[in-house]
Amino acid sequence: MYEVLKGILVNDLQVREEDVLPTATREEVGLDSLAALELAEVLSSRLGIEIQDYELLDTTTLAEMAELVAGRQACG
Template sequence: MYDVLKDILVADLQVREEDVVPTATREEVGLDSLAVLELATALNERLGIEVHDYELLDAGTLADVARLMAERRPGG
């Protein structure tokens, strides 16, 4: 799921690829609250993953976001 997250961050949210590492926080990659909302929407529309923006805001690192995605993945 981490690679899928990375693809969305780079392609859709224009995060610099070199900034996207598992240990990075959302602040370190430049995701403000609006970008987090866009990420939640993208996860739902593209992957059918229902996750709220506040859950993404509470995730400590990108690895935590990927773990949440894996938990919420349909059939997962």
């Protein structure tokens, strides 16, 4: 799921690919509340994963975010 998340961040949210690392924090990649909302919308429309922006903002690193998304996908 990390690679899928990375692709969305780079291609849809225009995050620089070299900044997207599993250990990178949301702040380091510029994932603010508006970007989290956009990410939640992309995850919903493209992958059918229902996740709220505040849940994404509760994670610290991109690896944690990928785990959250993967867990939600497994539930869906």
